[in-house]
Amino acid sequence: MSKIQRWNRLNKFRVWKPLGLLILARLTPPSWEVEVIDENLGLIEAQALSRPDLVGITAFSCQATRAYELAALFRARGVPVVMGGIHATMRLGEALGHVDAVVTREAELVWPRVLADVQAGTLQRVYAGGPVPMAEIPPARHDLLARRYLFGSIQVTRGCPLNCLFCSVTAFNGGQFRHRPIANVIAELHQIREKRILFVDDNLVGTRRDHIAYAKDLFRAMIREGLTRPWICQATINFGDDDELLDLAARAGCQGVFIGFESPTVEGLIALRKKFNIRKEGDWRAAVRRIQAHGITVMGSFILGIDTDRPGIGASTARAAEDYRLDMANVQILTPLPGTALFEKLEREGRIIANSYPADWQYYTFSHPVSQYLHFTGSELVREVNQFHDRFDSYPKILVRVLRTVLHTRTPTKVLLGLITNLTCRYNHLLDRKVDALRCAPPETASPKHGLRPQED
Ligand code: B12
Ligand code: SF4
Numbered sequence: 100m101s102k103i104q105r106w107n108r109l110n111k112f113r114v115w116k117p118l119g120l121l122i123l124a125r126l127t128p129p130s131w132e133v134e135v136i137d138e139n140l141g142l143i144e145a146q147a148l149s150r151p152d153l154v155g156i157t158a159f160s161c162q163a164t165r166a167y168e169l170a171a172l173f174r175a176r177g178v179p180v181v182m183g184g185i186h187a188t189m190r191l192g193e194a195l196g197h198v199d200a201v202v203t204r205e206a207e208l209v210w211p212r213v214l215a216d217v218q219a220g221t222l223q224r225v226y227a228g229g230p231v232p233m234a235e236i237p238p239a240r241h242d243l244l245a246r247r248y249l250f251g252s253i254q255v256t257r258g259c260p261l262n263c264l265f266c267s268v269t270a271f272n273g274g275q276f277r278h279r280p281i282a283n284v285i286a287e288l289h290q291i292r293e294k295r296i297l298f299v300d301d302n303l304v305g306t307r308r309d310h311i312a313y314a315k316d317l318f319r320a321m322i323r324e325g326l327t328r329p330w331i332c333q334a335t336i337n338f339g340d341d342d343e344l345l346d347l348a349a350r351a352g353c354q355g356v357f358i359g360f361e362s363p364t365v366e367g368l369i370a371l372r373k374k375f376n377i378r379k380e381g382d383w384r385a386a387v388r389r390i391q392a393h394g395i396t397v398m399g400s401f402i403l404g405i406d407t408d409r410p411g412i413g414a415s416t417a418r419a420a421e422d423y424r425l426d427m428a429n430v431q432i433l434t435p436l437p438g439t440a441l442f443e444k445l446e447r448e449g450r451i452i453a454n455s456y457p458a459d460w461q462y463y464t465f466s467h468p469v470s471q472y473l474h475f476t477g478s479e480l481v482r483e484v485n486q487f488h489d490r491f492d493s494y495p496k497i498l499v500r501v502l503r504t505v506l507h508t509r510t511p512t513k514v515l516l517g518l519i520t521n522l523t524c525r526y527n528h529l530l531d532r533k534v535d536a537l538r539c540a541p542p543e544t545a546s547p548k549h550g551l552r553p554q555e556d
Pocket of ligand 1: 120154265272437
């Protein structure tokens, strides 16, 4: 930990283990000594680290700016740098300008070859990964980075057939929903040391009958093995349609689910290509109620800035979140991630404004307006986000929601989790506001290309 500067102890509650790197660590032969450093816990001083033989970097797009900075520091010391993960895959040409080699897509099958090539001095520029047979995914090295996170992480499924406009999962992991053998998942769960677990899956239960049958079998196996530590996951709203599934999930330890509602309007869902979410009025609320009836809290997520959104969408989304009786909710600004259909569309239409790459990638956090929106200027959209939070995350509203959680769960840990998550949503939002206020150039001097405040009024 001494290598990490400005380490904030509270990060433990907000940061999640970098699972991809822990899997690669497992696939690294024992002749290599592996160290995983997570800058989400605090920035490192790269020059002060002893010289490694190889550096592997992973990054979401919003972290690419920093990833390239770190790559330059290590390369200046003659250390080869390999990058993998979502951003390097979707921006291959760009990444190759900053690192020695890139591994695209899922890397389990090619990583051993990369290491052998480094040792032989024959490192290639590009290693093409791809969808990996799910039985080939080894357990991650859960012993690494011990005690620094509140939650351990595990992945059970990959891929998504829904291919929503704004999401890169289908492009990266493929359109087929793939499952790991349950025995492998159970064996890996036994290795996790943390007391709580995050299933990182985009949708743990899936959408089809056979997906749901798998989820039920997994939960049954967890119950049988006594692997019922508290866990949280992401799922689609159909999680709330099946009482047997909910009962098994709750008995297996499920305490919370994160659901992407995305938009309270049918037009919004159609524009986002998330027709799967279109339901009869009142249906969402009933599904949320059924989930909560099993003692599982529901966090919802919405996107603002869709072409069909009109002024007032922040407040109306907050009303919808209240109407569905969500325990927690957040809103994100529509952001064109590289490799998505949204990126292609907005680029084609000349609407991406934060496009001085790689510097502008740092604004792709979903809290900055990085493109032009049909019915809002950048600052108007930020105001919509603020209106959502002012309404949904006021202290009295948080108190009411936490009391409601007491009623439907009667478990102090869940109430505490609910309170922490609600306050974190509020805190993160206030932090975003503060950072914006500090970093934004005044409108009259702001560059029209600047990602933070495009189209200033
Ligand atoms: C869990 C998760 C999170 C966790 C973070 C966990 C963590 N510390 O990594 C949390 C909730 C914090 C999070 C936040 C965000 N997330 Co997120 N998240 C995910 C999710 C669902 C799973 C990630 C995961 O663990 N996958 C499992 C591992 C095993 O897969 P992997 O990381 O891809 O690694 C494999 C390969 O990529 C490769 N690989 C990866 N790195 C490297 C490095 C080297 C050297 C090599 C050789 C190979 C390699 O090898 C691994 C094995 O095959 C993904 C979707 C997905 N299915 O991946 C989205 C995803 C990564 N998130 C995304 C986004 C946009 C975000 C946010 C910006 C926005 C948001 N509000 O959600 C924030 C950013 C936070 C921040 N500032 O850092 C996008 C990223 C797209 C992009 N171009 O950046 C994704 C792809 C979802 C999407 N909508 O498209 N996220
Ligand atoms: S947002 Fe969810 S449902 Fe849509 S493509 Fe991404 S992972 Fe699939």
